[in-house]
Amino acid sequence: MNAKTSSIIAWMSIAILLSADGALAKRHKPSPDSESVYAELANAPAKDAARRNPMETDREAIPAGDKLFHMHCAECHGEMAEGGKKAPSLLADEVQQSTPGTLFWLLTNGVVRRGMPVWSKLPESQRWQLVSYVKSLSGPPKPMPDQAHTKD
Amino acid sequence: MDCVNDASHKMRLSRKYKFLLAPIVTILFSVVVHAQESPYIVTYDHYLEEPGNLEVEYFSTFGTQRGGNDFHAFWSEFEYGATAWWTTEFYLDGQSTFGESTIFTGFRWENRIRLLQHEHFINPVLYVEYEQTSGADKILKEVEGHDVESDYATPNSTARQEHDHEMEFKLLLSRNFHGWNFAENTLATKNLTGGNPWEFGYAIGASRPLALKASAHHCNFCPENFIAGVEMYGGLGDRNSFGLHDTSHYLAPVLAWNLPNDWTIRLSPGFGLNDNSHQFLLRWGLSREFSGFGEAISRLFGGRQ
Numbered sequence: 256m257n258a259k260t261s262s263i264i265a266w267m268s269i270a271i272l273l274s275a276d277g278a279l280a281k282r283h284k285p286s287p288d289s290e291s292v293y294a295e296l297a298n299a300p301a302k303d304a305a306r307r308n309p310m311e312t313d314r315e316a317i318p319a320g321d322k323l324f325h326m327h328c329a330e331c332h333g334e335m336a337e338g339g340k341k342a343p344s345l346l347a348d349e350v351q352q353s354t355p356g357t358l359f360w361l362l363t364n365g366v367v368r369r370g371m372p373v374w375s376k377l378p379e380s381q382r383w384q385l386v387s388y389v390k391s392l393s394g395p396p397k398p399m400p401d402q403a404h405t406k407d
Numbered sequence: 408m409d410c411v412n413d414a415s416h417k418m419r420l421s422r423k424y425k426f427l428l429a430p431i432v433t434i435l436f437s438v439v440v441h442a443q444e445s446p447y448i449v450t451y452d453h454y455l456e457e458p459g460n461l462e463v464e465y466f467s468t469f470g471t472q473r474g475g476n477d478f479h480a481f482w483s484e485f486e487y488g489a490t491a492w493w494t495t496e497f498y499l500d501g502q503s504t505f506g507e508s509t510i511f512t513g514f515r516w517e518n519r520i521r522l523l524q525h526e527h528f529i530n531p532v533l534y535v536e537y538e539q540t541s542g543a544d545k546i547l548k549e550v551e552g553h554d555v556e557s558d559y560a561t562p563n564s565t566a567r568q569e570h571d572h573e574m575e576f577k578l579l580l581s582r583n584f585h586g587w588n589f590a591e592n593t594l595a596t597k598n599l600t601g602g603n604p605w606e607f608g609y610a611i612g613a614s615r616p617l618a619l620k621a622s623a624h625h626c627n628f629c630p631e632n633f634i635a636g637v638e639m640y641g642g643l644g645d646r647n648s649f650g651l652h653d654t655s656h657y658l659a660p661v662l663a664w665n666l667p668n669d670w671t672i673r674l675s676p677g678f679g680l681n682d683n684s685h686q687f688l689l690r691w692g693l694s695r696e697f698s699g700f701g702e703a704i705s706r707l708f709g710g711r712q
Binding site: 315318319320321322323326327330340341363364365366367368369370371372373375376377378379380381384 | 443445452454455457458459488490491492521524525526583585586588616619620621622623624625631667698699702
């Protein structure tokens with residue numbers, strides 16, 4: 256293979272990447288207010304949604320989750336989780352009112368057809384740390400309904 | 408007429424500059440992201456590149472050779488996440504055989520397609536690759552059919568005269584369990600030149616981060632930044648003579664160091680498991696992931712902001 260052929264092949268590859276990006280990004284890139292991504296939260300099986308966060312009493316969970324968020328998530332969801340061109344806000348009620356188990360389930364399974372990859376490559380503990388951080392964005396933790404009932 | 412030629416010339420120049428600018432713009436506008444890369448060099452797990460991201464990788468293999476000169480084979484990979492379910496990758500291969508020459512040995516175009524939307528007990532990914540390489544290619548990215556060590560003893564000047572066009576298909580199966588990743592790849596290859604039969608091979612791997620919880624501070628040497636494991640790969644003969652006879656097999660510990668400053672380093676000493684195998688293969692690799700590559704290129708060519 257001579258240098259000219261190699262060069263042609265290299266530029267053909269770039270052209271393929273460009274066409275893939277142009278065609279597929281338009282089809283699959285979610286809009287910032289993508290309701291369909293939030294709707295995916297409702298698909299979490301009840302058993303998964305009911306899971307408790309084993310890291311909720313771990314004092315390092317939120318700062319560790321903060322670090323993980325900025326490593327893996329902020330590029331799409333924004334530095335403050337406010338949402339970006341590629342992914343919706345995590346400050347929205349749909350997310351903040353979801354159970355930790357639901358968020359963990361979504362993180363594990365992704366929303367592949369909407370562009371969110373599966374994050375099961377992060378160990379389970381790290382995914383729970385991320386959930387701790389995301390839930391912390393809505394302010395201090397509120398008492399669970401059953402705890403509130405006990406106080407009454 | 409001159410005006411038309413002038414306009415056409417300017418347009419050609421403009422296009423040329425856009426292509427020349429592409430790599431610069433990519434670097435300027437791309438955000439470097441922290442990768443959580445698997446340590447495998449031959450085996451694939453079921454994780455694809457994040458959409459719109461470009462990962463640039465360089466790998467090296469030093470191999471011992473009985474009946475010939477030892478070699479250093481190397482390849483570059485450009486891995487792009489086209490969507491969350493499709494990753495496409497372009498390879499350029501080369502090698503230096505000590506006491507002989509350094510040559511370019513071909514290219515590969517690989518695609519991985521995730522078959523199921525959600526995580527399951529086992530997660531399948533379909534792998535399709537076209538490769539155009541010379542007989543002197545020694546990167547040993549996969550071992551197939553009756554590939555044996557003596558095949559690589561042919562001098563470069565002779566081996567490079569042989570040209571192969573191959574289609575390669577793999578079924579990648581992988582699962583994560585309690586922090587461990589287990590992956591199994593089955594491969595089938597067809598050389599499109601000549602009447603060669605289908606050839607088969609396998610790769611299996613297991614790996615785990617040294618720590619499952621992330622620490623709260625940024626650090627280079629935190630145990631969660633290291634992923635260690637082992638992989639084994641080899642040939643399974645071909646359609647006419649399927650099995651383990653006249654095949655080569657390797658066992659290789661693997662280690663990846665995911666640095667917080669966005670680089671990943673991989674190291675893998677591999678050991679031949681029978682007389683048909685190279686006795687020792689030392690592999691290492693360096694990679695860096697760039698986020699927003701697709702968007703940066705799209706902007707350059709007037710795409711949607």
